[in-house]
Amino acid sequence: MGSSEKRSKDIMSDIPTFSAENLQNNLKVIQNSRTFLSIIAGVLAGIIGFNGLIGFVFYFVVMLITSVGLMAKAGFSADLYFDSWNRVLFDGFLGGLMSFVLFWTFAYDLVHIF
Amino acid sequence: MAEDLVLDTAIRDWVLIPLSVVMVLIGILRYFVSKLMRSTPTPDAKMVKEGQVVIRARNLKVGANFIPPKSFRARRFYFSNEENGLLHVPKGEAQNPQAAMFSDPNMAMDMMKKNLSMIIPQTLTFAWVNFFFSGFVAAKIPFPLTQRFRSMLQNGIDLSTVDVSYVSSRSWYFLNLFGLRGLFSLILGDENAIDDTQRMMQMGGFGFDASKSLGAEKDGLDIIQHEWALPRFEQRAESVLRKLVK
Numbered sequence: 001m002g003s004s005e006k007r008s009k010d011i012m013s014d015i016p017t018f019s020a021e022n023l024q025n026n027l028k029v030i031q032n033s034r035t036f037l038s039i040i041a042g043v044l045a046g047i048i049g050f051n052g053l054i055g056f057v058f059y060f061v062v063m064l065i066t067s068v069g070l071m072a073k074a075g076f077s078a079d080l081y082f083d084s085w086n087r088v089l090f091d092g093f094l095g096g097l098m099s100f101v102l103f104w105t106f107a108y109d110l111v112h113i114f
Numbered sequence: 115m116a117e118d119l120v121l122d123t124a125i126r127d128w129v130l131i132p133l134s135v136v137m138v139l140i141g142i143l144r145y146f147v148s149k150l151m152r153s154t155p156t157p158d159a160k161m162v163k164e165g166q167v168v169i170r171a172r173n174l175k176v177g178a179n180f181i182p183p184k185s186f187r188a189r190r191f192y193f194s195n196e197e198n199g200l201l202h203v204p205k206g207e208a209q210n211p212q213a214a215m216f217s218d219p220n221m222a223m224d225m226m227k228k229n230l231s232m233i234i235p236q237t238l239t240f241a242w243v244n245f246f247f248s249g250f251v252a253a254k255i256p257f258p259l260t261q262r263f264r265s266m267l268q269n270g271i272d273l274s275t276v277d278v279s280y281v282s283s284r285s286w287y288f289l290n291l292f293g294l295r296g297l298f299s300l301i302l303g304d305e306n307a308i309d310d311t312q313r314m315m316q317m318g319g320f321g322f323d324a325s326k327s328l329g330a331e332k333d334g335l336d337i338i339q340h341e342w343a344l345p346r347f348e349q350r351a352e353s354v355l356r357k358l359v360k
Contacts, residue, residue: 020176035296045256052257095296102293106134108256114126 026081030070031092037066038096039103046107059100063093119280121251129250129283133243137290140239141298148231164328167193167200171331179343186340194332201332240287244270247283255279 041062045055067089074081078088171193178186193201248270259267259278270282281289 032300035300039297039300050256055256098293099296102289105253105255105289106130109121109130109253110126113254114121114123114130 023082027091030088031095033070034063034066034092035096035099037062038100042100042103043107045100045104046109047111049108049112050104055104059097063096119251119254119276121254125250125252129247129252130286133247133252133283133286134290136242137239137287137294138297140235141294142302144231144235145298145302151231168327168331171201171335175331175334175338178338178340181342182344183340183342190335190338194335199332201328201335236291243283243287250283251276251280252283252286253281255281 038059041059044062045058050058070088071078074088078084082088174186174189174193181189191199193199255267257279261278264274264278267278267281267285268276270284
């Protein structure tokens with residue numbers, strides 16, 4: 001992740017000092033991480049054999065773990081890399097759901113159905 | 115009472131896995147074909163100039179608070195002056211985007227290429243799935259669904275006693291169609307290797323109205339509340355030093 005040149009705090013907080021390119025790259029990192037982990041979650045849920053609602057709960061648990069991981073990656077200082085905390089915590093939360101369902105179904109069928 | 119079906123392992127080997135592999139490969143193939151078919155447009159000097167002017171105006175807007183008020187007013191005047199500013203478009207010179215679209219055959223060609231690269235693979239793949247895999251119960255969805263999903267998920271299977279969570283190969287095709295988008299964004303990356311100028315030109319390729327864009331930037335510049343940040347830097351430095359002295 002590319003850090004902003006200046007730390008935005010106190011009286012500086014109303015002036016945006018983020019580099020647009022770095023911010024875009026950071027958001028792309030978040031999207032790629034969430035997509036990758038939703039696929040991993042789908043494969044894991046299928047292999048373990050989760051059924052019904054438990055699978056979707058597993059998906060949201062993995063997304064929460066992803067949020068914690070991204071926060072740790074940002075050093076728990078989201079204001080250095082993003083313009084708001086919501087970017088790290090909730091952006092793209094539901095974006096990987098279709099990939100999750102696909103890989104969940106695929107892995108579940110390979111392991112438990114055939 | 116719906117029964118649990120026992121699906122043959124041959125269905126896994128000859129229906130489910132080939133269908134999934136083909137979906138992935140077709141996505142990759144379509145990406146590379148569209149990449150090869152992309153024609154580099156000859157840049158129009160006027161459009162490139164206007165795109166650069168818009169980018170410069172945006173940069174001024176973003177960094178407005180880091181320059182003194184006098185400098186900012188001079189730059190804004192340079193861009194927004196009503197007589198000869200960079201963002202000013204004389205009345206008669208505003209080009210008609212539709213006329214430009216009709217007069218340039220390259221635009222129609224590019225549009226047709228994009229549409230074809232989207233429609234042809236899906237049509238061919240759907241026909242292939244129908245020809246080779248029609249009538250198979252291909253997979254079981256691991257969560258319960260109501261009867262209303264039957265017509266959608268068991269398209270091609272005409273048995274009313276089969277549980278709704280069993281899906282046909284046609285539905286598996288559609289599930290792949292939607293679910294593989296995330297995988298493609300991971301393995302193929304994004305096509306944003308284009309720089310700002312080319313992105314502006316791509317916007318210009320489809321009805322980009324220069325007078326509207328320049329006018330919008332001009333209005334945006336006019337309404338900026340400039341507040342010089344540098345004196346507050348001094349205050350912040352003073353407070354930091356006082357904190358250190360304590």
